[in-house]
Ligand SMILES: NC(=O)c1ccc[n+]([C@@H]2O[C@H](COP(=O)([O-])OP(=O)(O)OC[C@H]3O[C@@H](n4cnc5c(N)ncnc54)[C@H](O)[C@@H]3O)[C@@H](O)[C@H]2O)c1
């Protein structure tokens with residue numbers, strides 16, 4: 481039996497998401513891509529396709545028929561929101577489309593109509609203006625996956641090949657990081673990463689590095705106490721549980737490729753500590769993978785790149801990698 485399609489949420493319509501989706505569909509045969517359907521606005525996609533010179537059909541359908549249609553037309557689940565094709569120009573009116581695309585993709589996955597989600601980039605500030613109450617996809621997806629009165633803890637993992645990095649605190653102001661970090665939060669993150677590396681990446685005995693927070697991992701408490709008070713106790717407890725963890729590693733050297741390569745994942749204390757290395761070694765090829773959820777979700781490692789939207793010059797590489805990883809991950813049972 482044919483696999484259900486992957487869901488793609490359209491992302492910010494003024495950004496490069498629609499361009500990348502169209503370019504990816506155009507390359508479906510050459511790259512032997514898996515079937516996917518877009519949750520979005522078919523008219524917007526048609527207008528962007530015309531602007532970019534693509535002439536394949538774009539058809540409104542339901543997720544059930546998308547895989548069958550995929551060979552002949554780009555299948556779009558029409559969410560009923562009409563947005564003008566104005567690349568580079570943000571409009572708050574796009575927020576309902578962007579948000580519904582994510583939520584309805586998740587609904588289709590839970591209903592077994594789609595098998596995993598690749599998200600095109602959203603413009604976070606544009607959504608906040610319209611009352612979107614989540615810092616990003618990662619936190620919104622956790623909320624959508626809530627069950628039994630519990631919201632799962634989502635983990636943001638950025639991966640460039642086998643170089644994987646995870647921030648313990650995600651989308652928050654730097655000064656909030658100090659109040660948020662606790663041994664419990666670090667342990668919860670490490671346990672989820674350990675679990676998902678085993679179950680989703682077939683790594684039987686994951687080796688995990690954990691960075692410090694302060695310069696030189698605190699230099700024995702002379703440059704900050706979070707290592708001694710928070711990180712070391714967390715690592716001790718995790719070792720007692722049998723996890724293979726090293727740290728606190730000074731964050732400035734932890735991501736040197738010869739050190740990072742010793743670990744299946746490097747866990748850092750805040751967003752930029754973890755994301756800068758992945759984006760620096762290959763902005764074009766990094767993929768954002770959400771762990772800790774009962775669904776598979778991947779995303780390119782870049783944002784909306786408003787100035788490139790509608791120009792046809794945005795690189796599709798990270799988006800293609802995100803699609804490939806979602807395809808691979810959804811062919812193995814999630815445990
Ligand atoms: N997954 C997501 O939804 C996601 C990820 C990152 C950023 N964002 C959002 O995107 C918006 C813009 O963020 P930003 O400017 O910091 O980052 P950005 O990734 O959009 O752009 C950073 C730089 O990289 C370039 N760039 C980005 N993607 C490219 C591609 N595919 N090909 C060639 N060049 C590319 C841009 O032109 C720009 O110079 C923000 O609202 C941010 O929150 C969303």
Ligand SMILES: N[C@H](C(=O)O)[C@H](O)COP(=O)(O)O
Pocket residue numbers: 615616617618619755768779781782
């Ligand atoms: N922090 C991510 C990045 O910079 O690549 C990005 O904002 C995406 O976050 P979500 O996947 O939570 O939207």
